[in-house]
Amino acid sequence: MKLLQVIPFFSPIFGGSFISTCNLSKGLAKRGHDVTILTTDFKFDEQFAKSIENEHIKVVPVHCTANIGVFLFSPSMKNWLNYHIRDFDVIHMHNFRSYQNNLVHKYAMQYAIPYILQAHGSVMPFFEKIALKKCYDLAWGNKILRDASKVIALTQFERSQYMEMSVPEDKIRMVPNGIELDKYNELPIKGEFRTKFQIDAGEKIILYLGRIHRIKGIDLLIRAFADLVKSDNSLKLVIVGPDDGFLPSVLSDIDHLNIHKKVLLTGPLYGREKQMAFIDADVYVLPSVYETFPNTVLEAYACGTPVIVTDRCGIADIVREAGLVVGFDEIELKNGLSKLLTDAEFRIRCQKSGNDLIKNKYNYDEISSIYESLYRSLA
Numbered sequence: 001m002k003l004l005q006v007i008p009f010f011s012p013i014f015g016g017s018f019i020s021t022c023n024l025s026k027g028l029a030k031r032g033h034d035v036t037i038l039t040t041d042f043k044f045d046e047q048f049a050k051s052i053e054n055e056h057i058k059v060v061p062v063h064c065t066a067n068i069g070v071f072l073f074s075p076s077m078k079n080w081l082n083y084h085i086r087d088f089d090v091i092h093m094h095n096f097r098s099y100q101n102n103l104v105h106k107y108a109m110q111y112a113i114p115y116i117l118q119a120h121g122s123v124m125p126f127f128e129k130i131a132l133k134k135c136y137d138l139a140w141g142n143k144i145l146r147d148a149s150k151v152i153a154l155t156q157f158e159r160s161q162y163m164e165m166s167v168p169e170d171k172i173r174m175v176p177n178g179i180e181l182d183k184y185n186e187l188p189i190k191g192e193f194r195t196k197f198q199i200d201a202g203e204k205i206i207l208y209l210g211r212i213h214r215i216k217g218i219d220l221l222i223r224a225f226a227d228l229v230k231s232d233n234s235l236k237l238v239i240v241g242p243d244d245g246f247l248p249s250v251l252s253d254i255d256h257l258n259i260h261k262k263v264l265l266t267g268p269l270y271g272r273e274k275q276m277a278f279i280d281a282d283v284y285v286l287p288s289v290y291e292t293f294p295n296t297v298l299e300a301y302a303c304g305t306p307v308i309v310t311d312r313c314g315i316a317d318i319v320r321e322a323g324l325v326v327g328f329d330e331i332e333l334k335n336g337l338s339k340l341l342t343d344a345e346f347r348i349r350c351q352k353s354g355n356d357l358i359k360n361k362y363n364y365d366e367i368s369s370i371y372e373s374l375y376r377s378l379a
Helices: 016-030 046-053 077-087 099-110 130-147 156-164 192-196 218-228 247-256 271-280 295-302 316-321 330-342 344-361 364-378
Strands: 002-006 034-040 057-062 066-068 071-073 090-094 115-118 150-153 172-174 204-209 235-240 263-267 283-286 307-310 324-326
Touching (some): 002 099, 016 046, 016 090, 016 364, 034 077, 034 099, 057 077, 090 099, 115 130, 115 364, 156 172, 192 271, 218 235, 218 330, 247 263, 271 295, 283 330, 295 344, 316 324, 316 344, 324 330, 330 344
Parallel strands (some): 002 090, 034 057, 090 115, 115 150, 150 172, 204 283, 235 263, 283 307, 307 324
C-alpha cells in the first residue's frame, strides 16, 4: 500500500508524537509498504530525516511561512497535495489541531481517500489556549473528527475523550505506543553516563527525561527532591530534555531551593546518549500534570530502569504492573522515590516486570502489524 503519514513538525524535540510517527513508519516500511511523511520545515531535523530515508521512507518538508503558537502555516503544501494526494491508499494524520490537518482533510474528502486521525492525547480542548482550541474545533476540528474513517486512542482514557468529543464508539480503535526492541539489543555499559557528566559512583540518580514544559510537572519533582535530599545527600537529580518554555521557571525553583549543586541539566539527549542516561539512572520519574502514553516509560523499561509516574499519567494502570504510581502530590512523590531508591527487592521486581511487559505487549513489530490490518480494511 501507499501510505501517507502527516505531522506538522519533524524533530525529536517535539517528543512522543514525532517518535511514534517515525517508529510506525519504519515498521510499515519493513513490511514492504511505500511510506511518505508529509511535514513542514519548522525546526526540521535534517540528520534525523536522513536516517529515516535510509529506512526507505520518503520525508517531504514543506515550507512553514508563519508559526503562531506552533500552529504552523504552510500554504505551499496545497501544491504538493494537488499533485500527489491521489497516489495514496490511506492517510494517517498525527496530532489534532494543525493547519496541515485542515488542508489534508479537504483533499482527502475531495478525492475520497480514507484517513485515520491520531490525536496523541490532544483531542480535548484543555490545559493551554482553551479558547483558541474551541474556535479551531468550530471551524475545522469537529469536521476532521466527523469525517475520519477511524481515530486512534492510546488508552481507555483517551477513548473516553474521543467519545466526549462526539466520536462514535465504533469509530475508535485502541492501539498503544511501542518501541523498536532491536534498538535495545546492545545497550551501553553501566557507568558511561556518570563518567561523561562527572557524577560520582556513590550518587543515586533520579532521572527525568522529556520536554521541559509546564505540563510535565517538573516543578513538583524539584520540590519533592529538595525535601528528599535533606535526609539523603547522596542523591542527584538529572533533568534531560529540550526547553519548551519552562526552563526559566525550573532554574528559578532550583535557585530558590538552593539545590543547584544536586541538580544536573544536560539539555536534550538522543539515541545512545539517552540510553546511557536510562542505564545509569536508579529511577526514572515522570511527574506529569497530564500525559497520554509516554514513550519514555517504555524506553526506561527496555533499559531495565525502575519507573515512577503520577496518577495523572494515562498509562498509570500499565505502570502499576511494573512500577510505582503516586498521586500528584509532593509528599506522595517524595515517599514513592524513597521506596524505589531504598527497597532493593521491590526495585529488582519492577525492573524484571517492566522488561517482560514491553517484550510481550509493546513491540513495534506487533503494533505495525495491527496498523497494517487496519489500513487494509480501509483501503
